[in-house]
Amino acid sequence: MDGVEVEAGMEDVLSLGGEKFTSRLIMGTGGAPSLDVLEQALEESGTEITTVAMRRLDPASRGSVLDVLRRKGIKVLPNTAGCFTAGEAVLTARLAREALETNWVKLEVISDERTLLPDPIETFDAAERLVADGFVVLPYIGDDPALARRLEQAGCAAVMPLGAPIGSGLGIRNPHNIELIVESAGVPVILDAGIGTASDAALAMELGCDAVLLASAVTRAQRPGLMAAAMRHAVTAGRAARIAGRIPMRRYAEASSPALTA
């Protein structure tokens, strides 16, 4: 089981875009050295949703990531990676809807190749157009609480703030902003990008995120399958800790054993 049992017999579920999921770990597929390695990592991760990118069809390529996802019964989430403008992203989303028969899209509009940071202006423009066109829009954004709120108001099904730049493995650079986004969000908050290792994923969930999306941390690990399992446990543990309620931090000790009395 990949969820958390909140009370006996009552399992914690993620409601996203009108559907329910037990796993709170969304996987990307980029960076895997082979489809076999990817398949094993997806299996170990317990994921129920996984992203793919849309690219020109290469007649020479053998085997498809779609076959792997279909075999595993994993929901395909197309992204608009590589797009720099709202127009490109909207066209890519429409092509993905046509090719993959899903109206879900991870909206990703980047500002430059070096940082791959999301462009907030183009992202917001594309989000409005895609929501109007009937898409379930999951936008990748900076850790900006104001933009997150505006995208929610625009009708996005979730917001996906980054922890750090894509593929950087720097973890969550501004946990305070992630907490602010979580505090005011009425849609799921999915921590996307920057995860380097299991403790980063656990922290995202402890901060109150509803799910974590990661790829490189698993696909580029020395042992992708083992890291995928570590991430599955980290997300579950972080979620349980969030629900359980952590103790406040104190400046001085508080004895956990009764005092000695004369």
Added chain:
Amino acid sequence: MKVTINGGAVELPGEATVGEAVRTLTAMTSGVAVAVNGEVVSRSAWESTRLSESDLVEVLTAVQGG
């Protein structure tokens, strides 16, 4: 008739359809989407949509990413 398919110049018979353009690359019909001059052509319209000289045809599929 000369058109551009995924960035490459391709000579097609006059009156060629979107379906014929796709088949220069693949026999697959599922998991594939087509845009002509920046507009999506749905699969149901592939055989009835005729291309014109210099059309830009993009044939996309899902790959590993994200």
